[in-house]
Structures are given as structure tokens and as C-alpha cells.
Amino acid sequence: MYKSFRIAIALQNRQSIRHNLFKPKNHMWVEITALNQIPESDILKVKVEETSLILNRQGANVTCYRNACTHLEYPIDMGRVSDGIITCPFHKYRYKLDTGKCLNAPSDSLESYPVKIEGEIVFVEIGS
Template identity: 80%
Template sequence: MWVEITALNQIPESDIFKMKVEGISLIFNRQGMNVTCYRNACSHLEYPIDMGKVNSGIITCPFHKYQFQLDTGKCLNASADSLESYPVKVEGDRVFVDID
């Protein structure tokens, strides 16, 4: 089920945008026109990752310092621990996420 999230320009470049959709806490990242979406939970211990520091396209979990690439969700500390991603599409200036 595709859900409209926000306008593209409301998702900051080089940072994250947090939103709850259908009861699921999500984070969005934008690099140019490319938008990614992940569940707001570090794959290490499931703690919220939205308070983590973003630097050069990498978010660092504030609790255990695991680092994740925001363009792919891949964990730099343990390759098997990627962030849980959700499909995103951009239509015009609107951003949608598929939460199924």
C-alpha cells in the first residue's frame, strides 16, 4: 500500500526526516532526487536510530555506535545487519512509501 509522505523538499539532504506511518516509525534520507526509507530501528539492538548523527551519508546509532550507509542501509560494522528498508517512489514533488 503506497502512502503519501511529504513534499520532496521537506526531506533534508544530508540528514534524516522521521515520520510514523501506519504505526511504524520510519526515517527518510534524500541525496539529490534519490530518497531512501528505513524502519527507525538500529538492526543491532532495535533501538531508535533517528537521534543518531549523520555525516557524509552515514548515520551512527547513538546507543552502540553501529554505522549505516543511508543510500543502501548497509551496516559498516556487521555486513549482515542492514537497516530494514521500504520502497520509495517520487512523483513530481511528492514522496510515497510502500509499507506492505
Template identity: 80%
Template structure:
């Protein structure tokens, strides 16, 4: 189900925006007009990663330093792991995410 969760200008370019959708915490990232959405949980121990440092399109988990590419969700430290992603669509300046639970 597509849910409108924010506007495009609220998603920081090259940063992350944490949004709570019901009981689910997600992070959004924008690189140009490309917006991605991931579950706000490191694949290592499920700790939230929204407070992690973002540099050059990579977010680093503040707890155990796992690093993820924000354009793909792939883990730099453990390539077999990736952040859980959700489809995103943009209509005008509104950002929708398909959260299937």
C-alpha cells in the first residue's frame, strides 16, 4: 500500500530523514531526484542507523561501524547483507513509500 510520508524538500540531499510509519521506523535518502527508503535498522544487530554519519553516499552505523551504500542499501563490510528497502515513488513534491506488512 502506497503511503504519503513526506515532501521531497524534507528529505535532505546526501543525508537521511527518519520517519515513523505506524510501528515501523524508516530512513529516506535523496541523491538528486533519486529517493531511497530503508528500514531504520542495521543488519548486524538491528540497532537504528538514523544517527549514523553520512559521507559520500554511505551511512555508518553509530554502534558497530557497519557501512551501507544509500543508493543500493548494500553493506560495504559484509556484502551479503543489505538494508531492507521499500519502493518509493514521487508525485510532484510528495514522496510515497510502499510499505507491505
């Protein structure tokens, strides 16, 4: 009934934390990390099974996006974060971290994932 899998959490400074979690077969909310592990006004890169994600925290608000630029699908986690905007390190596409909207191509947005916080634990809905 429960499927075991690993989540690798890698901070931008390349430190890693690994967790073994159990996920009910039909349940899509995955425990990711403690809220205080997400740097304020910065990003935390995480990997859930084969999906690379970035989380951003601004105060009590946490957003989650697939770690891929909409331009050419390159990872954006190494991009510069400033004033709530992340810039793709490859082609300089810029995204608002509170909405995922692309400032270079307004019709594009980062692929977002629902987030919920229970106590101090951050969950992301995977596989909707």
C-alpha cells in the first residue's frame, strides 16, 4: 500500500539532505522540508523522484516550480535571484518567483505545483 521513495534536497550551495519517505499510493501531497530550510527570498532546489523543483519563500508564502526555463527547458536553479525575480543563467529569461510569470515572454510561465504548509512542514502536490 505504501511506496517508498527518496527525496534529495540540495541547497544552492550544494549541500545535500536525503529523506526516506512513504507515500500512500493514491495520495499526491509529498512532504518536502521544514519551512525554515527554504532560504528567505531565495530558492531551494529539491528532487522528488525524477522531478527537479525549486521552492521560493517570501515571508510565509512558499511557491514551487519545475526547475526548467520555459525558453529551452534548461535548469534555472543556478540563476541569480534578486528582488523576487530569478534569471535563467543560460539565456537570461527572467521570472517572477511569486507568480512564475516570465518577464521576457509574458505569455510564458514556469510550471507551478501547489504548496501547503502544515505547522512548519512544506508539502508539494505531485502528479495531479
